[in-house]
Amino acid sequence: MPAALLQPAELEALRRLQLRARRRVATGGSGQHRARGHGSSLDFDDYRPYQPGDDPRRVDHHAHQRLGRLLVKLFEAEDEVGLQVVVDTSASMAFGDKATVACRLAAALAVTAVLGGDRVRLVTTDGADAVGPWQRGRPAVGATLARLTDVRDRLVATPPVPADAQRLEAEDPALAALRRCLPASGRGPVVLIGDLLTPGWADVVRLLGAGRAGGALVHVVGRDDLDPWLDDDPRLVDADRGTEVDGAATAAARRRFVERRDAWLDGVDATAGAAGVTCLRVVDDLPVEAQILTLPRSGVVG
Structure with a gap:
């Protein structure tokens, strides 16, 4: 085997280890790294499929009605x-x-x-x-x-x-x-x-x-x-x-x-x-x- x-x-x-972000990043989520923006309500950046543990408030219900898929909004200010x-x-x-x-x-x-x-x-x-x-x-x-x-x-x-x-x-x-x-x-x-x-x-x-x-x-x-x-x-x-x-x-x-x-x-x-x-x-x-x-x-x- x-x-x-x-x-x-x-x-x-x-x-005990953690990723090091050598440059500032623009992502979507709730990680532990510095982002290019501040807060969680700045410019919309992208979508990704909903995954267990995601905040339901981030689900785009309009996209769900159009596409039949649960998609989560990503924002540049976030730091994942x-x-x-x-x-x-x-x-x-x-x-x-x-x-x-x-x-x-x-x-x-x-x-x-x-x-x-x-x-x-x-x-x-x-x-x-x-x-x-x-x-x-x-x-x-x-x-x-x-x-x-x-x-x-x-x-x-x-x-x-x-x-x-x-x-x-x-x-x-x-x-x-x-x-x-x-x-x-x-x-x-x-x-x-x-x-x-x-x-x-x-x-x-x-x-x-x-x-x-x-x-x-x-x-x-x-x-x-x-x-x-x-x-x-x-x-x-x-x-x-x-x-x-x-x-x-x-x-x-x-x-x-x-x-x-x-x-x-x-x-x-x-x-x-x-x-x-x-x-x-x-x-x-x-x-x-x-x-x-x-x-x-x-x-x-x-």
């Missing part, structure tokens, strides 16, 4: 943060324990948001049902953990088919996922959790920094990404593009690998810094009990 993403002790520890967590579900995330670590960290961020009275939305990069609904309140904890458990199990049990190389060069799936998030980014931070092994990673990081309420990157790397074990006649496979190349486990090849690895990591850090994106790097062999403890360094929770 697959292990639970979060243990009871970890859920209890998350109660809406956290969006984007989980990389590309083929390379199935290697090592990257999928498990990514989903654990996504779960921890989402639960922190919900327990703090904020909303959360999960987004994946795999296209189908990629954008989840906004969720809040205690029922969202179970729903969030269930969805992320499903994402992890799918990645581990049946790794995704590599994307067409030309298509991947033209449009990184993470770019499409982030574009879905940006219209709502004024309501709170966007966090991307992934390994950045696709060719368009730099554009992804730059777009992450374009959100109005800030962005953060949790860069999950595999131990094998950093220090692969190679036999005498390795065949190297790009999991995301499906391309293969023969290699040689020589000292010279090892030196070139280290140089390119270090240049890549430095490039990620530099690109994130230039884009105003906080970058937290997590290696997939980090002890389970330490994974959650790294999150405050992301700047998203504290």
Whole structure:
């Protein structure tokens, strides 16, 4: 039976954390963060579906009569943060324990948001049902953990088919996922959790920094990404593009690998810094009990 993403002790520890809104936000609800306005009766901003626990006075009865749906009015002056967590579900995330670590960290961020009275939305990069609904309140904890458990199990049990190389060069799936998030980014931070092994990673990081309420990157790397074990006649496979190349486990090849690895990591850090994106790097062999403890360094929770 697959292990639970979060243990009871970890859920209890998350109660002590809270989302940090690095920039002032304009949202709708009753969270604990500073908004762009004052009070609760300023400019109308948007609607969202009614959820258990919402104030019935915020239900738009005219919209209900027209559409047959219960919708709650949102106002810019209110201060509920809406956290969006984007989980990389590309083929390379199935290697090592990257999928498990990514989903654990996504779960921890989402639960922190919900327990703090904020909303959360999960987004994946795999296209189908990629954008989840906004969720809040205690029922969202179970729903969030269930969805992320499903994402992890799918990645581990049946790794995704590599994307067409030309298509991947033209449009990184993470770019499409982030574009879905940006219209709502004024309501709170966007966090991307992934390994950045696709060719368009730099554009992804730059777009992450374009959100109005800030962005953060949790860069999950595999131990094998950093220090692969190679036999005498390795065949190297790009999991995301499906391309293969023969290699040689020589000292010279090892030196070139280290140089390119270090240049890549430095490039990620530099690109994130230039884009105003906080970058937290997590290696997939980090002890389970330490994974959650790294999150405050992301700047998203504290």
